[in-house]
Amino acid sequence: MKYNKTNTKNRVVRSTPDRNYFDSALPTIDGVIDCKGERFGFVRAAGSDVFVSGNNLCGARHGDTVRVLITSDRPAREGGRRREGRVIEITEKNSDNIVATVVYANNRFCAVPDDRHYGESLEITALGGASEHDKVIIELAATPLGDRARVLAVLGRFDEIGMDVKSVIAAHNLRTEFPSDVIAQADAFPDVIDAAEATEPYRKDFRDKIIFTIDGSDSKDFDDAVSIEKTDIGYRLGVYIADVAEYVTEKSPLDREAYQRGTSVYLADRVIPMLPEKLSNGLCSLNEGEDRLVLACIMELDENGNRLRDEVCEGVIRSAARLTYTGVQAMLDGDTDLREKYAQAYPSLEMMKELALKRIAIRRRRGSIEFDLTETEIKFDAVGHVVDIAKKDRLLSMQIIEEFMILANCAVAERFCKRKDKIPFVYRVHERPSPEKIDALNDYLAAVGEKHTCPVDPNPKQISKLLDGVRPDISAAVAKVTLRAMQKADYQPQNKGHFGLAEPFYCHFTSPIRRYPDLAIHRIIKAYLRGGEKAVAKYKDFTAAASQKSSKQERVAQDCERKVDDFKKAEYMSHHIGEKYIGSISSVTDFGFFVELDNSAEGLVRMSTLPPAAAFDSKRMCISCGRAAFRLGDKVCIIVEKVEGDRIDFRLH
Numbered sequence: 001m002k003y004n005k006t007n008t009k010n011r012v013v014r015s016t017p018d019r020n021y022f023d024s025a026l027p028t029i030d031g032v033i034d035c036k037g038e039r040f041g042f043v044r045a046a047g048s049d050v051f052v053s054g055n056n057l058c059g060a061r062h063g064d065t066v067r068v069l070i071t072s073d074r075p076a077r078e079g080g081r082r083r084e085g086r087v088i089e090i091t092e093k094n095s096d097n098i099v100a101t102v103v104y105a106n107n108r109f110c111a112v113p114d115d116r117h118y119g120e121s122l123e124i125t126a127l128g129g130a131s132e133h134d135k136v137i138i139e140l141a142a143t144p145l146g147d148r149a150r151v152l153a154v155l156g157r158f159d160e161i162g163m164d165v166k167s168v169i170a171a172h173n174l175r176t177e178f179p180s181d182v183i184a185q186a187d188a189f190p191d192v193i194d195a196a197e198a199t200e201p202y203r204k205d206f207r208d209k210i211i212f213t214i215d216g217s218d219s220k221d222f223d224d225a226v227s228i229e230k231t232d233i234g235y236r237l238g239v240y241i242a243d244v245a246e247y248v249t250e251k252s253p254l255d256r257e258a259y260q261r262g263t264s265v266y267l268a269d270r271v272i273p274m275l276p277e278k279l280s281n282g283l284c285s286l287n288e289g290e291d292r293l294v295l296a297c298i299m300e301l302d303e304n305g306n307r308l309r310d311e312v313c314e315g316v317i318r319s320a321a322r323l324t325y326t327g328v329q330a331m332l333d334g335d336t337d338l339r340e341k342y343a344q345a346y347p348s349l350e351m352m353k354e355l356a357l358k359r360i361a362i363r364r365r366r367g368s369i370e371f372d373l374t375e376t377e378i379k380f381d382a383v384g385h386v387v388d389i390a391k392k393d394r395l396l397s398m399q400i401i402e403e404f405m406i407l408a409n410c411a412v413a414e415r416f417c418k419r420k421d422k423i424p425f426v427y428r429v430h431e432r433p434s435p436e437k438i439d440a441l442n443d444y445l446a447a448v449g450e451k452h453t454c455p456v457d458p459n460p461k462q463i464s465k466l467l468d469g470v471r472p473d474i475s476a477a478v479a480k481v482t483l484r485a486m487q488k489a490d491y492q493p494q495n496k497g498h499f500g501l502a503e504p505f506y507c508h509f510t511s512p513i514r515r516y517p518d519l520a521i522h523r524i525i526k527a528y529l530r531g532g533e534k535a536v537a538k539y540k541d542f543t544a545a546a547s548q549k550s551s552k553q554e555r556v557a558q559d560c561e562r563k564v565d566d567f568k569k570a571e572y573m574s575h576h577i578g579e580k581y582i583g584s585i586s587s588v589t590d591f592g593f594f595v596e597l598d599n600s601a602e603g604l605v606r607m608s609t610l611p612p613a614a615a616f617d618s619k620r621m622c623i624s625c626g627r628a629a630f631r632l633g634d635k636v637c638i639i640v641e642k643v644e645g646d647r648i649d650f651r652l653h
Contacts, residue, residue, distance in 0.1 A: 027070050030091065035062035035117050043068050043085065056086035061140065062117035063094030097137045099171040100149065101158050104132045111138050111149040114167055114645065122149040130154050135167055161384045164567035164646070165267055172560050175261055178276050181253040186276040189247060189283050193291050193316070197246070202530060204315040206296065211240060212321040212345050213286050214328055214401050221273075222286045223513040225294075225319050226404055228351045234302040235355050239408040240317050242284040243293035244512040245522040248275065259546070262553025264514035267564045268378045273514070280513050288322040295522055297408040297509070305358030310411040312525060321345050328397035356400040359407065367461025367502040371483050376600040378568045386572045389599050405510045406501065414505035416525070417495045421533040424543040425524060426517045426550070428508045430489040430498040433458070437485040444481050447620040448474055448631060454482075460502035477633030480586060490554075491517050491547040493540075516553070520546045566646040569601040574643040580653055585634045590616040593623055593630050595638055595650055603648030605638065610652070 029050060035041035041057055042049040043066065050068055052060075060066050068085035098118050100111035109124040109132070118140070128151035130136050135155040140147045155166055169176060178186075197203070206227070213222040227238040248254045258274050265272040273280050286292050296315040300308045321342055331338045331346055332353055339346045364370070372394075379388040409428070416423050435456045442453045452469050455462055463482065470478045486500065491508075498506035512518040520543065527535040583595040592606040607614060607623070614625040622631040630636070638650035 028067050028088070029070065029085070030067050031065070033057075033060050033062065033064055033066050033068075033087070035060070050083040050085045052085050052087060056084075058087040059142070060087045060090050061094065062115070063096055064090050065092035065094075066090050095173060097152075097171050097173055098140065098149075099155070099167045100136055100138050102127070102130050102132055102134045102136055102151070111136065111151070113138075114171065119147060122147055124149045124151060126150040128152065128154070133158050135163055137170055162269070164571070165269060165564050168267075168560050168563045168567070169272070172556050174265060174272055174556075174560065175257070176272055178257060179253065182257045183276060185253045186278040189278065191282065193283070193293055197293065198291060198316040200314075202314055203293070204296065204313050206238070206240065206294075206315050207291065207318045209238065209317070210320055210344060210348055211238065211317050212323055212348075213288070213319055214323045214325060214397065217324045217326060221280045221284075221513050222319075222322065223284065224401070224405065224510050225286045225317060226352070226401070228348050228355065230351060231300065233300070233308070234304070235300075235351065237299045237301060237355065237404060237407065239297045239299070239404055239510065240286070240294040240315065241296075241408075241510055241518075241522070242286055242513055243295050243314065243522070243526075244275070244279070244284045244519050245295075245526055246293050247279060247283065248519060250523060254279075258516050258519060259549060260553075262516045262550045263557045265557045265560055267561060268568045269380055269384065269564075274516065275513060284513055286317065286319050288319045291316060291318050295509075295525060297411055299407060299411055301355065305355055305362055307407065307411060310415060312412060312415060312529075314526065314529060325395050325397040325401075328400075329395045332396060352400050352404070353396065356396075356403045359403045360399065363403075363406075363502065364464070367459060367464045369460055369464050369467070369486075369500045369502070371467075371479050373483075374600070376565060376569070378565070378572075386568050389569055389572045389601060391598070391600050406503075409507055409509050410503050410505055412509040412521070412525075413495060413507035416507075416521075416528075417505050423524065423528055423533070423536050424493065424539040425495070426491050426493060426507065426520050426543050426547050427495045428489060428498060428506045428517070429492045429494075429496045430500045430506075431487045431496055432499045433485050433487055441481055441485045443619075444621050444632075445470075445478070447622070448477070450474065450478070460499055464502075474631075474633045476584065477586075477631070481632065488555075490551040493543040493547050515550070516546065517550045520550075563646065569599075570643050570646050570648050572599075573601050573603070573640055573648050576640050577643070578639060580637060580639055582635060582637055583650075585630055585632055585636060588616070588621055588623060588630065588632060590618075595636055601648060603638070603640070603650040605636075605650045605652060609641075 029043060031043040033041045033043050033052065039054050041052045043052065050070065052068060066087045067089040069088045070083055070085050072084040098113055100113045102124065103110050103112055109127060110121045111124050112121050113119060125141065125148045130151045135158050136151045137153040137155065138149040139152050141150060155170055156163055209227045211225050211227040213225045215222055223242040225240040229236045248258060254275065261274045264274045294315050294317050295312065297310060297312050299310040302308055323342065323345065327338055328349060331342065331349055374391040374394065377390050377392045378386060381387050413427060416425050438454050438456050438458065445453055450470055452466050454466050467479055467482060495505055497504045507521060508515055508518045509521060510518065512522050524536050524539050581597050583597040585593050586596040586602060587594040592604050594602050594604050596602045611625055614623055617624050622629045637653040639653050641651045642649040
């Protein structure tokens with residue numbers, strides 16, 4: 001988002017039927033517009049959102065990237081600013097499909113969009129072979145009477161098992177099939193690594209080391225492995241990452257497809273991979289007992305866990321074991337049978353636990369922000385129905401691998417950022433929160449009676465101290481509000497550090513099978529190791545383009561993953577209509593409040609179901625109801641009232 005104070009192009013002050021009037025003194029902003037059908041929209045901007053009326057949308061639709069002229073900027077009734085604007089340029093059209101359900105009512109066919117940003121119901125001008133209750137992809141066409149829909153493709157019946165996921169995939173234009181030339185390139189690779197490549201002088205041979213992978217029990221691709229040794233000064237930690245760039249070469253069919261996808265997408269019931277299975281589950285997967293090519297980051301640490309020096313090199317490994325998080329946790333907790341079964345690896349696990357706990361303590365002292373976010377585990381029966389949802393346990397075994405991956409990412413980013421020859425690179429950047437968001441956080445803290453506040457320009461340690469210092473009864477709610485105040489991490493060609501981790505250097509190096517930025521820097525690292533500065537100079541424009549594309553595709557993937565989770569949680573709760581649950585208020589709005597249950601399902605208690613005296617208090621961030629008030633973090637008893645699509649409605653018990 002940019003706020004342009006000096007841009008003088010296309011500044012419309014007012015319009016007549018035959019002429020636009022311009023004023024170079026008015027500012028513009030660029031951003032993505034969030035529309036409510038044809039009625040109005042908002043463009044997110046620093047300080048406050050910019051409201052755009054239906055008459056001023058000027059052809060822009062939900063999700064378009066637009067330039068908006070600020071036509072009004074005045075104090076609002078309840079504090080803050082009321083900005084209004086007019087779309088003067090659509091700089092990028094939203095590429096998403098619009099998925100809808102065909103209904104027949106009042107003697108006509110209509111399309112009801114899944115995403116209500118496109119409107120509640122649109123008359124269909126061309127059915128394209130669709131029938132009532134079909135899920136379809138539609139195209140909008142502007143008419144004098146407003147938008148109308150034309151069916152472009154039929155996805156299937158709305159009540160088919162898995163149609164919710166199919167609709168999300170279609171809406172976001174996810175690439176689910178690999179083109180024939182991509183498959184052909186992948187299939188041409190052998191099933192085993194080239195023995196000659198494994199013995200090249202630029203590759204170090206780590207096959208005599210005790211190296212193993214630790215992943216989830218249902219994982220099929222293993223792109224990272226670890227080893228550890230005690231030294232005279234502390235520890236030698238090895239992080240070995242699949243050498244995907246050896247096979248996915250620059251501008252090849254595999255590379256072009258991976259660039260477009262940007263990331264693997266992990267949906268509740270399936271994975272849409274970035275690379276074909278021949279590579280992701282085969283030649284690039286660090287399978288137990290098989291020789292594999294890697295990029296290795298070997299780090300020397302002192303006895304307190306401080307990183308002293310590191311080396312990045314090409315190598316070859318042979319994983320000694322395929323361990324799981326649950327199995328490792330059991331061994332660390334005392335399972336003698338598993339310790340005996342994995343006797344070769346177990347001593348390393350104890351050393352890893354020792355080092356990881358020291359690294360966790362170091363990060364916390366430095367101010368790394370811990371939001372204690374949990375993931376949801378969704379279980380299915382044989383035909384694809386949801387049978388259970390629950391929050392995943394965060395095991396120490398998971399934290400061990402997480403700490404070692406963070407260490408490697410920091411080491412690689414620092415090594416290549418600090419070089420005098422200025423190597424082009426892709427960094428993982430998390431910038432500090434804006435003053436406006438910190439002001440909003442402090443307003444909330446004051447509203448809930450919390451004495452702690454956050455400095456307007458905080459460092460990570462101050463944020464961490466705030467989270468540790470708030471009252472226990474509101475700590476979870478404050479963590480949610482604080483998280484919303486943070487910037488979103490993205491990829492950039494310049495290093496700006498990672499605010500949340502309190503790290504001055506950071507990149508994504510450890511998952512090249514499933515993330516394109518990791519693959520991109522692997523390619524650069526390999527070129528530099530073999531050819532020096534001249535070999536990587538050509539990647540300057542590439543890193544900028546890859547950063548932008550990867551950031552965009554990451555957001556698409558995250559949106560899809562959240563949407564599918566919402567559908568599956570709603571499906572589960574649809575079998576519990578009328579049942580009572582205890583939950584915590586997770587968000588308060590002027591139309592009601594959301595309640596999150598212990599199983600992670602979230603539903604809305606609508607304002608219309610509350611007593612007539614209920615009113616939204618924007619200053620105190622609560623809904624007052626006589627002497628009572630509903631605030632973030634409050635525990636409430638609810639009854640599951642209704643489920644529609646991915647939306648769950650609760651009512652107070």
